[in-house]
Amino acid sequence: xxxxxxxxxxxxxxxxxxxxxxxxxxxxxxxxxxxxxxxxxxxxxxxxxxxxxxxxxxxxxxxxxxxxxxxxxxxxxxxxxxxxxxxxxxxxxxxxxxxxxxxxxxxxxxxxxxxxxxxxxxxxxxxxxxxxxxxxxxxxxxxxxxxxxxxxxxxxxxxxxxxxxxxxxxx
Amino acid sequence: xxxxxxxxxxxxxxxxxxxxxxxxxxxxxxxxxxxxxxxxxxxxxxxxxxxxxxxxxxxxxxxxxxxxxxxxxxxxxxxxxxxxxxxxxxxxxxxxxxxxxxxxxxxxxxxxxxxxxxxxxxxxxxxxxxxxxxxxxxxxxxxxxxxxxxxxxxxxxxxxxxx
Numbered sequence: 001x002x003x004x005x006x007x008x009x010x011x012x013x014x015x016x017x018x019x020x021x022x023x024x025x026x027x028x029x030x031x032x033x034x035x036x037x038x039x040x041x042x043x044x045x046x047x048x049x050x051x052x053x054x055x056x057x058x059x060x061x062x063x064x065x066x067x068x069x070x071x072x073x074x075x076x077x078x079x080x081x082x083x084x085x086x087x088x089x090x091x092x093x094x095x096x097x098x099x100x101x102x103x104x105x106x107x108x109x110x111x112x113x114x115x116x117x118x119x120x121x122x123x124x125x126x127x128x129x130x131x132x133x134x135x136x137x138x139x140x141x142x143x144x145x146x147x148x149x150x151x152x153x154x155x156x157x158x159x160x161x162x163x164x165x166x167x168x169x170x171x
Numbered sequence: 172x173x174x175x176x177x178x179x180x181x182x183x184x185x186x187x188x189x190x191x192x193x194x195x196x197x198x199x200x201x202x203x204x205x206x207x208x209x210x211x212x213x214x215x216x217x218x219x220x221x222x223x224x225x226x227x228x229x230x231x232x233x234x235x236x237x238x239x240x241x242x243x244x245x246x247x248x249x250x251x252x253x254x255x256x257x258x259x260x261x262x263x264x265x266x267x268x269x270x271x272x273x274x275x276x277x278x279x280x281x282x283x284x285x286x287x288x289x290x291x292x293x294x295x296x297x298x299x300x301x302x303x304x305x306x307x308x309x310x311x312x313x314x315x316x317x318x319x320x321x322x323x324x325x326x327x328x329x330x331x332x333x334x
Contacts, residue, residue: 032223032226032227033226033232033234037206037209038205038209038235038238039202039203039205039206039208039209040202040206042201042202042205042238042240043200043201043202043203043205044202046200046201046202060195063195063196064195069196071196071242072201072242073241073242074239074240074241074242074327074329075201075238075239075240075242075329076237076238076239076240076329077237077238077239078236078237079234079235079236079237079238082234082296097330097331098331099331102331104329104330104331122329123329124329124330124331133245162329163328163329163330164237164328165326165327165328166237166239166267166285166287166325166326167260167267167326168260168261168262168265168267168287
């Protein structure tokens with residue numbers, strides 16, 4: 001485990017849920033159906049995961065400094081409403097669970113102007129050692145920050161859309 | 172419509188990891204796995220006439236309702252991909268299936284993508300039953316895929332296991 005990180009960490013946001021990431025649907029994200037393509041929801045959510053990871057101290061300097069990386073192990077998306085080119089997006093993130101090297105996050109994507117829920121994303125992100133490209137425990141300052149975030153998030157209600165198993169409900 | 176391919180699973184889709192799919196970790200970004208999988212969904216939908224021509228002719232569209240991806244191994248720029256698709260279930264307007272992405276040379280499983288797809292009426296942009304020509308083919312494909320073992324990545328619940 002890394003005991004320290006050789007770069008300055010941002011001021012920690014512990015407000016729960018984490019409501020900092022904003023983005024816009026880019027023209028190249030739109031497909032032949034005239035809306036944001038399914039894959040680019042995942043890309044947009046990945047950037048929201050990036051915002052969460054930056055907050056606990058794992059931003060670009062973590063990778064550029066060849067200290068470590070974070071890999072996504074698994075992701076589950078519900079597509080609730082269409083988003084068109086130029087639509088502003090607001091992301092709200094809840095930490096559902098954490099352990100020594102993984103976090104389980106739940107994101108909601110809203111149309112930032114109209115307010116409707118566009119999609120949800122549950123994701124498992126794991127800390128990776130840069131040299132071995134294998135899983136590793138969080139660096140010590142990150143573990144400490146993650147614990148502070150967890151204390152603020154653990155009392156939140158579990159979202160109804162979390163923990164879904166896909167299937168056709170039989171009538 | 173193209174000739175129906177009843178080999179199970181459907182194993183027609185091939186792709187290559189493009190430079191713009193790589194992120195700062197030096198491997199294909201999580202979003203672009205789904206780009207690659209979505210193109211494999213087009214290949215599957217071609218089998219029953221609901222791919223690009225279906226939308227270009229303003230007959231209908233297919234929307235994804237839900238997606239689950241497991242990331243099993245990294246793939247790098249230029250890697251050849253083979254994606255095989257298995258139908259798990261279907262009803263009058265939905266199709267439940269799973270893709271498996273393999274490194275085409277090395278053979279390892281790189282990722283899986285379970286999807287729920289719904290047929291959409293072009294004019295109303297709302298759910299609608301599959302057209303007869305599509306349903307007939309979906310039923311044949313589903314029958315051909317029925318004997319396949321259910322992949323362990325299908326029907327997964329996301330979570331961190333408690334020790």
